[in-house]
Amino acid sequence: MPKKEPSFFEQVFEVVKLIPYGRVTSYGAIANYLGSKGSSRMVGWAMNASHTSKEYIPAHRVVNRIGLLTGKHHFTDPKLMEKLLKSEGIKVKKDAVINFKKVFWDPNIEL
C-alpha cells in the first residue's frame, strides 16, 4: 500500500536535490524556505530519513550555519562527505567548508 503523502521530509529532499553543483546550504536556510524558520532541527531529522529515501539525497551539500560538517558522522563513511565536497570544488578543512559564504546557496534567494 504505497500511500505516501507529502511530508516535511519530501519537501526537504526536494530542496536538497535542487542544490546546484559546487554549492552548499544550511539547515536553517532550508527550514526557512519551508516556512518553518527556527525548526532547523526538523531539517536534520529529514536528512536522517534521507537514508531511507528511495532517491539519493546529496546531504553532503547541507551543513550547519557555520559551514561545519556536523552530519558527516551519519554518512556511510565520515570522510565520504569531505571527499564529495572536494570533488565538487568545495574546499574542506577540519570538517569546515572554506569560503562557505561564497559557496553558500540560499533557496530563499535562488528560488
Added chain:
DNA sequence: CGATTGACGTACG
C-alpha cells in the same frame, strides 16, 4: 498517547 530524540539556531550570562 506520552516521553524522548534529533545532522540546528538563537539568546543569554
Added chain:
DNA sequence: TCGTACGCCAATC
C-alpha cells in the same frame, strides 16, 4: 569571546 540554556516541530520508541 566562549559556554550553557532554551525553543522549534515532527518522527520514533
